[in-house]
Amino acid sequence: MSWLEPFRDSVVLVTGASSGIGRATALAFAHAGANVAVAARRKELLEELAAEAARDVLVLPTDVTRRDGVAGCIDAVHERFGRIDVVVNNAGVLIPGRLDQIAASDLDAMLRVNLFGQLFVMQEALRVMGPRGDGVIVNVASLAGRRGVPPLGGYCATKFAVVGLTEALRVELHGSGITVSLIMPGVVDTPMIRKGASGQGELAPGLLTMPPQWVTWAVIAAIAMGSLEVDVPPGAAIAEKVAALFPGLTDAAMAWGTEMLKWFGPKPA
Numbered sequence: 620m621s622w623l624e625p626f627r628d629s630v631v632l633v634t635g636a637s638s639g640i641g642r643a644t645a646l647a648f649a650h651a652g653a654n655v656a657v658a659a660r661r662k663e664l665l666e667e668l669a670a671e672a673a674r675d676v677l678v679l680p681t682d683v684t685r686r687d688g689v690a691g692c693i694d695a696v697h698e699r700f701g702r703i704d705v706v707v708n709n710a711g712v713l714i715p716g717r718l719d720q721i722a723a724s725d726l727d728a729m730l731r732v733n734l735f736g737q738l739f740v741m742q743e744a745l746r747v748m749g750p751r752g753d754g755v756i757v758n759v760a761s762l763a764g765r766r767g768v769p770p771l772g773g774y775c776a777t778k779f780a781v782v783g784l785t786e787a788l789r790v791e792l793h794g795s796g797i798t799v800s801l802i803m804p805g806v807v808d809t810p811m812i813r814k815g816a817s818g819q820g821e822l823a824p825g826l827l828t829m830p831p832q833w834v835t836w837a838v839i840a841a842i843a844m845g846s847l848e849v850d851v852p853p854g855a856a857i858a859e860k861v862a863a864l865f866p867g868l869t870d871a872a873m874a875w876g877t878e879m880l881k882w883f884g885p886k887p888a
């Protein structure tokens with residue numbers, strides 16, 4: 620029996636499915652025989668994904684920053700399939716910027732998607748999952764949600780917020796039959812990182828990245844094993860916890876790493 624067999628005929632909604640991690644995850648569930656719904660703003664990319672999937676995929680153009688839009692998306696999945704088993708709460712944006720320069724509007728834009736968008740998806744999913752007392756919400760956060768890193772202070776703040784929301788919600792839902800898992804990826808090779816790294820679609824030389832499928836497998840493992848938190852790559856949690864014990868040393872190591880990236884990374888045109 621395949622690892623993915625348990626997902627056959629389950630109902631899975633993936634947000635942020637038009638690109639990167641969400642796209643790879645939606646395709647994996649579709650190939651596993653799940654009933655997949657995909658949400659994001661760029662409808663044409665969702666339709667391309669649906670065409671690539673081996674089975675019918677429900678395309679739901681959605682802006683997660685709009686509460687009514689998220690409610691409509693959840694209702695559409697529920698109406699079509701009669702239930703929702705899994706929500707992969709993945710839509711996110713990254714706008715890099717040093718904290719002494721970051722525009723409030725950039726932080727606001729990230730908070731709207733990464734914090735409020737993920738909150739709206741959780742709340743609307745619970746509206747449907749609650750009465751059944753069954754379901755899994757998988758929140759894609761980031762290792763940047765456990766340790767601040769430059770020039771991503773604003774982004775880190777949004778991901779710390781999602782981690783806090785998720786941990787509190789887990790306790791609220793204790794014994795309810797609904798589980799909420801956190802996925803904490805490191806650097807993954809997606810358009811987000813390519814745009815954020817250089818603004819030119821290129822990765823900085825020396826930047827170690829993972830393919831989006833690693834995160835897909837973490838999502839699947841979290842659901843299959845009921846894991847509350849999965850770091851990508853595995854073991855990053857240990858490094859994170861050791862680093863938290865030595866904040867000064869960690870700051871110095873990261874400052875040194877940032878300097879090295881300036882030396883070897885892409886130069887401004």
Ligand SMILES: NC(=O)c1ccc[n+]([C@@H]2O[C@H](COP(=O)([O-])OP(=O)(O)OC[C@H]3O[C@@H](n4cnc5c(N)ncnc54)[C@H](OP(=O)(O)O)[C@@H]3O)[C@@H](O)[C@H]2O)c1
Pocket residue numbers: 634635636637638639640641658659660661662664681682683684709710711712713732736759760761762803804805806807808809810811812
């Ligand atoms: N790549 C990494 O290194 C990395 C590391 C850790 C965590 N993550 C997290 O992983 C998740 C996926 O990121 P990715 O790397 O796959 O980035 P990506 O390729 O840029 O994809 C981001 C997805 O989010 C969607 N999205 C953005 N704003 C939205 C909105 N207002 N409403 C609905 N959908 C919206 C985008 O779709 P539309 O533009 O079509 O709406 C797109 O499908 C994010 O939460 C990100 O923070 C990424």
